[in-house]
Amino acid sequence: MTSIKQNINAIKTSLPEHVTLVAVSKTKPVSDLMLAYEAGQRIFGENKIQEMTEKWEQMPKDIQWHMIGHVQSNKVKFMAPYVTLIHGVDSLKLLQEINKQAVKNNKTIDCLLQIYIAEEESKFGLDENELNELLTSVEFKELKNIRILGLMGMATFTEDQNQIKKEFTRLKSIFDSTQKLQTINDFSIISMGMSGDYNLAIECGSTMVRIGSSIFGGR
Numbered sequence: 575m576t577s578i579k580q581n582i583n584a585i586k587t588s589l590p591e592h593v594t595l596v597a598v599s600k601t602k603p604v605s606d607l608m609l610a611y612e613a614g615q616r617i618f619g620e621n622k623i624q625e626m627t628e629k630w631e632q633m634p635k636d637i638q639w640h641m642i643g644h645v646q647s648n649k650v651k652f653m654a655p656y657v658t659l660i661h662g663v664d665s666l667k668l669l670q671e672i673n674k675q676a677v678k679n680n681k682t683i684d685c686l687l688q689i690y691i692a693e694e695e696s697k698f699g700l701d702e703n704e705l706n707e708l709l710t711s712v713e714f715k716e717l718k719n720i721r722i723l724g725l726m727g728m729a730t731f732t733e734d735q736n737q738i739k740k741e742f743t744r745l746k747s748i749f750d751s752t753q754k755l756q757t758i759n760d761f762s763i764i765s766m767g768m769s770g771d772y773n774l775a776i777e778c779g780s781t782m783v784r785i786g787s788s789i790f791g792g793r
């Protein structure tokens with residue numbers, strides 16, 4: 575039986591130094607997360623705010639909690655006090671709400687903008703034009719309590735490695751052109767790659783991988 579600790583250690587050893595591991599622990603019990611914690615893991619990713627908040631309440635306070643799921647504006651307030659990074663931001667309206675809650679908590683909240691790279695209707699995200707419009711808008715410049723640290727994307731769920739590679743490469747290229755605009759400081763994260771495709775994602779320039787089932791087993 576391979577254990578959660580062994581999985582964490584094996585994956586960490588295999589990752590290049592510039593790549594950050596987010597352990598995706600959605601649906602898993604706190605006891606499983608604690609095994610990863612004991613193996614040294616401090617960054618956990620969840621996709622539901624209520625579940626993340628319950629785990630945050632029960633677990634050690636040096637954990638960094640990443641929200642990787644689609645976020646509803648009316649729930650931002652529940653995670654604002656403690657969340658470290660919100661990956662799935664895909665509208666100005668949501669950014670405005672995050673900024674508002676950040677102000678209330680007297681802090682800055684770090685975000686990634688989710689980019690639509692897949693050929694699946696069901697996935698969320700901005701296209702390149704919407705991204706540029708957002709970043710150059712007056713409304714965006716008024717948001718002083720958020721920081722955009724980079725981009726996040728999810729490839730199509732397919733066996734076709736060429737297609738996945740094409741989509742990851744596209745995200746990397748959007749990231750590069752956005753970084754060149756030089757309008758935002760600290761723009762350095764490309765969150766792409768999950769259990770099935772993280773090696774390919776790293777080849778294509780990922781700096782942050784979100785890995786669930788390869789650590790905690792299937793869901």
Ligand SMILES: *Cc1c(COP(=O)(O)O)cnc(C)c1O
Pocket residue numbers: 598600621642643728767768769770784785786787788
């Ligand atoms: C569940 C999830 C993951 C992890 O998926 P695995 O295939 O279990 O590694 C990564 N990113 C997002 C956005 C997810 O919802």
